[in-house]
Amino acid sequence: MICFPNAKINLGLHIVSKRSDGYHDIETIFYPMGLKDALEIIPIDPGSFNPSSNERLSHVCNKGFNGLHPFTLSSNERGFRFFPSGMPIEGDIDDNMVIKAFNLLATEKQIPPIAIYLLKKIPFGAGLGGGSSDAAFMLKLLNEAFTLGYSEEQLCNFAARLGADCAFFIKNKPAYAFGIGNKLEEIDLCLDTYYWALVKPPFNVSTKEAYAMITPRQPEMSLKEIAKKPVSVWKNRMKNDFEVPIFKKYPQLCTIKEKLYEQGAVYASMSGSGSTIFGLFEKPPRLENIFPDCFVWTNADC
Ligand SMILES: C[C@](O)(CO)[C@H](O)COP(=O)(O)OP(=O)(O)OC[C@H]1O[C@@H](n2ccc(N)nc2=O)[C@H](O)[C@@H]1O
Numbered sequence: 001m002i003c004f005p006n007a008k009i010n011l012g013l014h015i016v017s018k019r020s021d022g023y024h025d026i027e028t029i030f031y032p033m034g035l036k037d038a039l040e041i042i043p044i045d046p047g048s049f050n051p052s053s054n055e056r057l058s059h060v061c062n063k064g065f066n067g068l069h070p071f072t073l074s075s076n077e078r079g080f081r082f083f084p085s086g087m088p089i090e091g092d093i094d095d096n097m098v099i100k101a102f103n104l105l106a107t108e109k110q111i112p113p114i115a116i117y118l119l120k121k122i123p124f125g126a127g128l129g130g131g132s133s134d135a136a137f138m139l140k141l142l143n144e145a146f147t148l149g150y151s152e153e154q155l156c157n158f159a160a161r162l163g164a165d166c167a168f169f170i171k172n173k174p175a176y177a178f179g180i181g182n183k184l185e186e187i188d189l190c191l192d193t194y195y196w197a198l199v200k201p202p203f204n205v206s207t208k209e210a211y212a213m214i215t216p217r218q219p220e221m222s223l224k225e226i227a228k229k230p231v232s233v234w235k236n237r238m239k240n241d242f243e244v245p246i247f248k249k250y251p252q253l254c255t256i257k258e259k260l261y262e263q264g265a266v267y268a269s270m271s272g273s274g275s276t277i278f279g280l281f282e283k284p285p286r287l288e289n290i291f292p293d294c295f296v297w298t299n300a301d302c
């Protein structure tokens, strides 16, 4: 069974207060993006497992897969084999969000041995929630593949244990988020007629370090109200509180935002704690050669 975990962006982000557990209460609007990883699970018989089945994801590996990172094989006594590909993720296998999701459900239910294939196309340390999305989609995939019987609400609760952003990806619909980002209210916001551009420079921003730079503040107007106003006024109303300290540390990000406006964006902002800057366009953006060192994605050619 295969699924395609997508990225998110934050349309505005207010960091409201610091909590006693070290986390921050925030408000933001999550909006799903068409940039996707690919995640596949295949039940295996451990006795007859054949590593040559590594080819399974080849049909989605064409565009963007640079071929430099061959599938690596690993396993553990809990009964999975993990085959990551695409952009390499640092760290131990048990630190991968997909494996954290597997381990979480495996402590609750009996899950048969599986091969897990993850093709990474969403940049990480990017404010795009790629790891959170992989984890949430893994929960949904396991629930469906092995009829575990969890409700959407139960899956959201599991997801919230894996990361503040994770719960959003269970329903994966435009949502106003509050609390630490895990309390969600679906909102009626459809931006399907617009074009999106995501621009990520060749450096990452640590979410933890970004929060440490913030002095929380109560917003003058809730993002829920600002989002109801026409997109044309968002430029002067909708803010991401991370931008001031992060742009100070990384001026290149401010330049990217300015360039997106120069190219005709009706709204541009940093997503999450960075380092991706997104632009919302009424016409397909022409960004060739404008951001030579950056990862650039747009839905204009989809
Ligand atoms: C920046 C956002 O992406 C905006 O949507 C999220 O708030 C971050 O969500 P996330 O990456 O899922 O965050 P987690 O993996 O749960 O937390 C990473 C670190 O960010 C900080 N953190 C995260 C969320 C939050 N509401 N307050 C925080 O202070 C904590 O120091 C935490 O140790």
Ligand SMILES: Nc1ncnc2c1ncn2[C@@H]1O[C@H](COP(=O)(O)OP(=O)(O)OP(=O)(O)O)[C@@H](O)[C@H]1O
Residues within 6 Å of the ligand: 089, 090, 091, 095, 096, 097, 098, 123, 124, 125, 126, 127, 128, 129, 130, 131, 132, 133, 134, 135, 165, 205, 207, 272, 273
């Ligand atoms: N499957 C995964 N995909 C991406 N990153 C992962 C994954 N598993 C673990 N990580 C680790 O989690 C870190 C955060 O990745 P992720 O893409 O979720 O966050 P982000 O881009 O900072 O987005 P946000 O701040 O919006 O949550 C990465 O730096 C990486 O080391």
